Amino acid sequence: LSICFRTVEPLEYYRRFLKENCRPDGRELGEFRTTTVNIGKCLCSITTADGSALVKLGNTTVICGVKAELAAPAADSANKGYIVPNVELPSLCAERFRSGPPGEEAQAASQFIADVIENSQMIVKDDLCIASGKLAWVLYCDIICLDYDGNLLDASVFALLAALKNVQLPLVTINEETGLSEVNLKQKNPLIIRKHPVATSFAVFDDTLLIVDPTAEEEDLATGTVTIVTDEEGRLCSVHKPGGSPLTGAKLQDCITRAITRHKEVKKLIDKVIKSITPK
Amino acid sequence: GVMERSREQLLRQTCEAVVLGVLHPRTAISLVLQVLSDAGSLLSCCLNAACVALLDAGLPLAALFCGVTCALQPDGSILLDPTARQEQEARAVLTFAIASSERKVLMANTKGSCSVEEMQQCLAAAQRAADTIFQFYRNSVRRRYSKS
Numbered sequence: 534l535s536i537c538f539r540t541v542e543p544l545e546y547y548r549r550f551l552k553e554n555c556r557p558d559g560r561e562l563g564e565f566r567t568t569t570v571n572i573g574k575c576l577c578s579i580t581t582a583d584g585s586a587l588v589k590l591g592n593t594t595v596i597c598g599v600k601a602e603l604a605a606p607a608a609d610s611a612n613k614g615y616i617v618p619n620v621e622l623p624s625l626c627a628e629r630f631r632s633g634p635p636g637e638e639a640q641a642a643s644q645f646i647a648d649v650i651e652n653s654q655m656i657v658k659d660d661l662c663i664a665s666g667k668l669a670w671v672l673y674c675d676i677i678c679l680d681y682d683g684n685l686l687d688a689s690v691f692a693l694l695a696a697l698k699n700v701q702l703p704l705v706t707i708n709e710e711t712g713l714s715e716v717n718l719k720q721k722n723p724l725i726i727r728k729h730p731v732a733t734s735f736a737v738f739d740d741t742l743l744i745v746d747p748t749a750e751e752e753d754l755a756t757g758t759v760t761i762v763t764d765e766e767g768r769l770c771s772v773h774k775p776g777g778s779p780l781t782g783a784k785l786q787d788c789i790t791r792a793i794t795r796h797k798e799v800k801k802l803i804d805k806v807i808k809s810i811t812p813k
Numbered sequence: 814g815v816m817e818r819s820r821e822q823l824l825r826q827t828c829e830a831v832v833l834g835v836l837h838p839r840t841a842i843s844l845v846l847q848v849l850s851d852a853g854s855l856l857s858c859c860l861n862a863a864c865v866a867l868l869d870a871g872l873p874l875a876a877l878f879c880g881v882t883c884a885l886q887p888d889g890s891i892l893l894d895p896t897a898r899q900e901q902e903a904r905a906v907l908t909f910a911i912a913s914s915e916r917k918v919l920m921a922n923t924k925g926s927c928s929v930e931e932m933q934q935c936l937a938a939a940q941r942a943a944d945t946i947f948q949f950y951r952n953s954v955r956r957r958y959s960k961s
Contacts, residue, residue: 637818644819652926768928772921776826779917782936789929
């Protein structure tokens with residue numbers, strides 16, 4: 534009977550749970566789904582990428598692969614490298630996505646990730662420069678959703694952070710005589726990650742209730758979404774509220790407070806995983 | 814490109830929150846924005862243009878909205894409606910879409926990083942500035958309909 538009610542009146546079904554301050558999957562309104570992360574060649578199994586990570590947020594599965602290539606820096610920023618993020622929502626992750634050119638959600642997500650990298654300064658482009666005006670690293674960060682069950686942005690930012698922490702760049706020198714670059718694959722250095730941004734997404738229900746980490750079903754029923762990205766110092770790297778029901782400043786503040794708590798949880802998780810894969 | 818797609822998503826969802834679509838079933842409302850010149854605060858200009866256009870079209874709206882851009886300068890002061898130059902030099906640029914009902918936040922978009930207090934200060938400044946913009950809407954509409 535409850536399955537019929539859920540199909541016929543999904544919003545009313547949801548409201549019944551929200552009245553009791555919980556959700557159909559048993560979570561509280563401020564509770565995240567189980568987060569797991571696999572980093573590196575052994576666990577994440579992208580052997581061709583320079584850095585990789587697989588993040589599961591409940592059922593939402595996102596994999597990020599980082600490939601580093603060499604390129605000449607742009608004329609107006611001769612000592613800066615490039616970071617090129619790309620989020621893909623292939624048709625295998627959810628039935629709403631069709632194959633073909635990237636849809637609006639994928640493009641908006643790619644822009645969001647690019648903004649997060651830029652705003653948080655997690656990687657300073659100057660660090661990617663090898664020889665000013667001649668050679669710099671380009672980091673292609675490909676984030677692919679394998680299973681879409683809501684909260685894509687949180688999982689993507691987390692996967693990106695984990696993958697970048699795993700990247701080992703070989704030492705590149707420019708031979709003065711020939712002017713060519715020489716890549717030393719034996720000597721690898723990790724990327725300098727200055728900040729650790731973590732995203733926390735909320736769905737707004739009926740203009741007043743805020744629930745954390747929405748599933749795909751909750752996102753469809755919600756009247757708006759908010760994503761807050763914070764770094765370890767408690768600074769806001771991004772407040773992303775793409776329309777949706779209006780919120781007061783106080784409600785936004787509640788979101789930010791929850792986001793700061795979430796940051797600590799995620800940082801602990803990432804540190805634990807990195808420590809477990811670092812060879813002693 | 815990707816940037817335009819992202820802006821379209823922001824604008825579309827902001828408009829969807831205020832337009833009473835229930836009154837127009839099986840209807841597509843097409844909003845086309847063409848940038849003639851960009852001298853800073855582009856996103857809030859788009860928001861204002863969109864709202865006035867929706868007003869002019871006579872569509873039923875739950876509330877009006879206006880776009881306000883705040884730039885956080887390196888010395889910590891808040892500058893509203895920055896020029897392109899000021900945006901570049903700023904530490905952070907925050908754009909808010911403020912609704913006319915109780916000055917709630919409809920849309921928020923930030924560039925650069927800032928502390929939580931600074932964001933709240935910018936939001937308060939934007940909410941105060943919204944009054945000026947809504948008065949401008951009123952004057953424009955009054956002017957338009959008093960001629961004809």
